[in-house]
Amino acid sequence: MSKKKHSFRRKLFTKNRLIILNEDTFEELFSFKLNLMNVFVTFTLGGIFLILITTFIIAFTPLREFIPGYSSTELKRNATQLAIKSDSLETALRQNEAYIKGIQKVLKGELEYSKFNKDSILAETVEDPADFNMKASDAEIKLRDEVAKTEKEQQAKSQKKKKSDKK
Numbered sequence: 001m002s003k004k005k006h007s008f009r010r011k012l013f014t015k016n017r018l019i020i021l022n023e024d025t026f027e028e029l030f031s032f033k034l035n036l037m038n039v040f041v042t043f044t045l046g047g048i049f050l051i052l053i054t055t056f057i058i059a060f061t062p063l064r065e066f067i068p069g070y071s072s073t074e075l076k077r078n079a080t081q082l083a084i085k086s087d088s089l090e091t092a093l094r095q096n097e098a099y100i101k102g103i104q105k106v107l108k109g110e111l112e113y114s115k116f117n118k119d120s121i122l123a124e125t126v127e128d129p130a131d132f133n134m135k136a137s138d139a140e141i142k143l144r145d146e147v148a149k150t151e152k153e154q155q156a157k158s159q160k161k162k163k164s165d166k167k
Helices: 002-013 036-060 062-066 073-108 118-125 138-166
Strands: 016-021 028-034
Touching: 002 036, 028 036, 036 062
Parallel strands: none
Antiparallel strands: 016 028
């Protein structure tokens, strides 16, 4: 086993010469003194460098849009704008429906025209923040208790560790 290791190390660090010759004139164009370890390190570093360059090119250029799963920034921007527009259109539609219902009540005689005010009808359609249920559910309360308990345990452990380190 040790002979195999020793021979492998010897092969790694044995110097070899790489010579590039002109075939017609046998003129030496250039030569290198190499060993297997230098070749291995050079190719490894070259591969890592190539991977890093490729990653940076893809990450910071518009080429990332061609990778499945990545969407273009313009598409994201348009989707956000469309979501905002659709939300405002829904709000306007709700207000118009409330106004039309009020007009229908006036036309049917259910409501007097003097009591009909567009501002009061539109104010009814605005969602009141007090209408939202902001109370924590039982599962949320249990989760908060568990988190608080684990935080107390971690603080106690860190205090014990600090005390033991001081001694």
